[in-house]
Amino acid sequence: MSLAIYRKYRPKKLADVIGQENVTTIIKNSAAQDKLAHAYIFYGSRGTGKTTVARILSKIANCQTRKKDSEFAKKGEPCNKCQACLAIDAGQALDVVEIDAASNRGIDEIRDLKENIKTLPSLFNYKVFIIDEVHMLTTQAFNALLKTLEEPPTHVIFILATTEYEKVPPTIISRTQRFHFRKLTLSEISSKLETILKNEKTSYSKEAIEMIAYLADGSLRDAESLLDQIISLKGENLTVANVEEILGKVDFSKTVGMCDLLIKNDLKQSLEFLYDIANKGYNLFQFNKDITEYLRRVLSLSLNPDLEEMFKRELAEAEINKIQQHAKIANRDKLIALIKSLISAYSQMKYNPFPIAPFEIAVIENLKEEKTKFNL
Ligand SMILES: Nc1ncnc2c1ncn2[C@@H]1O[C@H](COP(=O)(O)OP(=O)(O)OP(=O)(O)O)[C@@H](O)[C@H]1O
Ligand SMILES: [Mg+2]
Ligand SMILES: [Zn+2]
Numbered sequence: 174m175s176l177a178i179y180r181k182y183r184p185k186k187l188a189d190v191i192g193q194e195n196v197t198t199i200i201k202n203s204a205a206q207d208k209l210a211h212a213y214i215f216y217g218s219r220g221t222g223k224t225t226v227a228r229i230l231s232k233i234a235n236c237q238t239r240k241k242d243s244e245f246a247k248k249g250e251p252c253n254k255c256q257a258c259l260a261i262d263a264g265q266a267l268d269v270v271e272i273d274a275a276s277n278r279g280i281d282e283i284r285d286l287k288e289n290i291k292t293l294p295s296l297f298n299y300k301v302f303i304i305d306e307v308h309m310l311t312t313q314a315f316n317a318l319l320k321t322l323e324e325p326p327t328h329v330i331f332i333l334a335t336t337e338y339e340k341v342p343p344t345i346i347s348r349t350q351r352f353h354f355r356k357l358t359l360s361e362i363s364s365k366l367e368t369i370l371k372n373e374k375t376s377y378s379k380e381a382i383e384m385i386a387y388l389a390d391g392s393l394r395d396a397e398s399l400l401d402q403i404i405s406l407k408g409e410n411l412t413v414a415n416v417e418e419i420l421g422k423v424d425f426s427k428t429v430g431m432c433d434l435l436i437k438n439d440l441k442q443s444l445e446f447l448y449d450i451a452n453k454g455y456n457l458f459q460f461n462k463d464i465t466e467y468l469r470r471v472l473s474l475s476l477n478p479d480l481e482e483m484f485k486r487e488l489a490e491a492e493i494n495k496i497q498q499h500a501k502i503a504n505r506d507k508l509i510a511l512i513k514s515l516i517s518a519y520s521q522m523k524y525n526p527f528p529i530a531p532f533e534i535a536v537i538e539n540l541k542e543e544k545t546k547f548n549l
Pocket of ligand 3: 235236237238239251252253254255256257258259
């Protein structure tokens with residue numbers, strides 16, 4: 174696997190984009206009717222397809238097959254074979270300019286851009302400017318951009334992309350067509366990973382895939398990069414043990430195991446469990462986070478059973494079942510106290526030469542009353 178997975182498996186047409194139907198359907202329809210807008214803003218979580226769709230849109234705007242063949246154009250997709258499509262895929266198209274606003278924040282870049290849009294495209298129909306991380310532009314640069322967005326030349330398309338929509342001035346936003354990219358669900362991520370692994374002829378366990386999908390927290394790019402990292406270090410077989418070893422992640426069954434003891438108020442065993450996790454070299458910060466996350470879900474589910482639907486986007490069936498069982502037996506006030514202690518323990522762990530100590534104290538503080546009065 175020489176080419177990084179996330180590049181090798183970047184979708185080349187709208188139909189291959191996973192999960193962003195709201196976005197892809199509208200773009201496909203407007204492409205079919207030849208009614209592309211002149212300015213778009215793509216916003217939402219990292220690694221969910223913004224740059225990918227921006228490149229597909231650049232191809233749609235410039236695809237030579239679409240221009241020649243009106244029947245094909247109605248599909249609202251690029252052909253991926255003509256010179257324009259190939260050049261854009263290879264990142265070699267002069268008329269498609271990607272600007273990283275995080276490193277080019279200033280007025281000069283926007284001035285260059287304004288000079289550039291005055292001239293017609295050299296080979297293509299449209300000049301497309303993809304401005305990534307657009308929220309990073311300075312106020313001055315935004316103002317300069319605004320003027321251009323007010324009256325964009327007909328041969329120009331702007332695609333602004335950002336993970337921080339709130340930081341983009343409303344004056345800019347109101348001049349664009351807006352598209353929200355949502356986090357991908359656990360099952361969407363898992364099934365893409367499975368497709369990749371089958372294609373790469375790498376064997377795997379389902380649990381290992383789910384663990385990666387869970388850790389990626391809605392970002393397909395993160396999932397694909399993690400997969401890449403593990404496969405390149407561990408070779409042809411993807412197992413839970415490999416994932417754990419590389420990521421220092423404690424598997425879900427251990428999270429459930431620990432939470433089970435906490436919820437059942439078993440101080441003695443909880444401490445043993447924690448000690449064992451630390452001894453095995455797992456990452457205690459991650460373990461604290463996993464437990465907090467789990468208990469948080471138990472708490473919310475006990476208050477609102479409808480949240481199960483939301484959890485299904487992020488968790489596997491077996492995990493939700495466990496959470497439900499715990500939601501039935503957990504004491505709410507205790508849960509709240511425990512979550513609070515774990516959160517404060519987390520920040521104390523960072524500055525502590527023995528990160529396990531604040532963690533243990535959080536457990537002891539919350540479990541002491543009932544159990545220890547018999548034991549001590
Ligand atoms: N919706 C998706 N469908 C299919 N693949 C995706 C999707 N989102 C991300 N990917 C995969 O992740 C990689 C990176 O995605 P992309 O660069 O489009 O993310 P992004 O939203 O622009 O992220 P960032 O906000 O970090 O710039 C793609 O090459 C692709 O392999
Ligand atoms: Mg991007
Ligand atoms: Zn084409």
